[in-house]
Amino acid sequence: MVSSAGDVAPRQDRDMDLTYPPEAEAFRVEIRQWLVDHLPKGWFDDDFRMSPEEKAAFNEEWTRTLFDGGWICATWPAEYGGKGLTTMQGVVLAEEFARAKAPMRADFFGDTLVGPTILMNGTEEQKRYFLPKILDGSMRWCQGFSEPDSGSDLASLKTTAVADGDEWVINGQKVWTTQAQFADYCFVLARTDPNVKKQAGISYLLVPMNQPGIEVRGIVQPDGTAEFNEVFFNDARCPKENVVGGLNNGWKVANDTLGFERGMSATTGHRRFEEEYRRMVAMAQANGSIDDPVIRQRLMRFYSKVQILRINGLRNLTAALGGKRDPATAALGATNKMFWSEMHQDAMDCAVDIAGAAGMLVDTSSLDGSWPGVARMQGRDGYPVSPMMSAFFFSRSETIWGGSSQIQRNIVGEKVLGLPREPKPQA
16 A cells, blocks of 8 residues: 555665575675675765766776676586586675676676576587686677577577588578677577477577678667667588587577576566666656556556565575476476566556656656666667666567567466467468
């Protein structure tokens, strides 16, 4: 219940209600002190600000600081450059960085997706070659899964890889390939055996991007940026030994990668939504829309769902620590992804309604502050948008990438509720 404008701001640090094992809490103290010692002076002050030039210099220097401290991919085994942190220590590390709003390195595809996939499924030679380059940032990655006619039904993909001596020759097209224009390598799903059922004939390839047989075309988004791309393979090549997890085993390996994507930040993912909630409350208080009982109710619905997301993240953590792998537990990632992506779209609809006509302004910094999680601050070709509206645009994609909401519902229905598989369309 919300009785007045002053009652809508919740506690900002709910996780302090939790107590982890003593060794984890001791590690938390260590991480907090490291952050205090290495973040810029004044970082924790409410009025701390950096100019664009200072921010750029900080981002470059901070990556080196993280690498020197061993905090990039710190849960990886020490023999491959990590610190060998336990699952619990990794959770505490992520929580403390999130609490301090200190950035981890932003190489999502290398650090979070393909790196752990190579660790789990790669050969020793692949680990020794690729993992050090992921750690030191010298090799950038993109993901080549979706195709124009193979998104939700990924197993129907048509990109082929045909053996030619010591190489694979790759032909086909991928789409929605984020950061492909900057990537050195792409982890690609390609059909290597057309004569078996569709899931069984797919392999997971590590393909160099800087070669004549690959063309990258940007897809311009509503905010004027082109973060996504189409990628065309025309007799592109990669070494035969760049198959991860064995020939024609790519479907299983790809599901491991998607599991890392859907399960990331189990106990910290809710924090950016809490921050967005606070920004929305501040907007509503600034322009008087907080007096609208419908707006207040929508705000509290958002906040309540953020707390459900936090609790579900803790359920995921508990299952992981207990080694629980039953179908219902496996479907938790699908449930959470479906839940937060749909929740966020509703929340951004509310943010637009709160902003009203002011949401059409390019610069709403005086109204919405520094919107969390938004790097798309300036559009292209004279079509910039405010940070809040950029977050609104991006939220439209969140029910699609990483597995659409329809696919997540199928997973939950089949693995948790025991419903029959969705019937296939008849030719």
